[in-house]
Amino acid sequence: GAGVSQSPSNKVTEKGKDVELRCDPISGHTALYWYRQSLGQGLEFLIYFQGNSAPDKSGLPSDRFSAERTGGSVSTLTIQRTQQEDSAVYLCASSSHREPTSNEQFFGPGTRLTVL
Amino acid sequence: AQRVTQPEKLLSVFKGAPVELKCNYSYSGSPELFWYVQYSRQRLQLLLRHISRESIKGFTADLNKGETSFHLKKPFAQEEDSAMYYCALSEQRGSYIPTFGRGTSLIVHP
Secondary structure: OOOOEEEOOEEEEOOOOOEEEEEEOOOOOOEEEEEEEEOOOEEEEEEEEEOOOOOEOOOOOOOOEEEEEOOOOOEEEEEOOOOHHHOEEEEEEEEOOOOOOOOOOEEOOOEEEEEO | OOEEEOOOOEEEEEOOOOEEEOOEEEOOOOEEEEEEEEOOOOOOEEEEEOOOOOOEOOEEEOOEOOOOEOOEEEOOOOHHHOEEEEEEEEEOOOOOOOEEOOOEEEEEEO
16 A cells, blocks of 8 residues: 655745645654654654644654644644754654554655755 | 753765665663664665664664664665664654654765
């Protein structure tokens, strides 16, 4: 079946503008994660959605970052007033939390964000 | 707090040589350990998990609770193994937010 998809694949924006990144998880996966991948920094956890529970936002680096997940499926990550240090690849992953794959993360291709 | 350490940013070997990518973790509960791999221009994907105790593409990893390590090993590296490798830890029960290491870039020279 279809894997996790993300759009756009690339986004170039000017400092100070807002951006929206989209993630479509695997159908039926209740858990959805956003990460930021920077050179030399590995994967930085941003936010986690699980079913209808309140999201875990503990990884969001500032209040300029927010995310929502509508209908338990599609998620959007919004970055307001972008800064150059926001430039990175933003990865989305989903997980079923059911055997046999349990905690395995299924990743999307990422959105490469460049802030000029 | 849980922590995953991959001490090597870059590991460079020749084809046919053994390779070991190190991963150490800090966690007090029952961890579930994973290795993820990202080949050039491909998405991050699971390579193996300690629970399944499999060998994938010739790679194995044994969870050593005494040394809190989960090193990834392959006896004979191939050029197609060149990729970025991430070690990750999750709780077996409870919080599902994994912790990833910073990654090791493996380069296998011909």
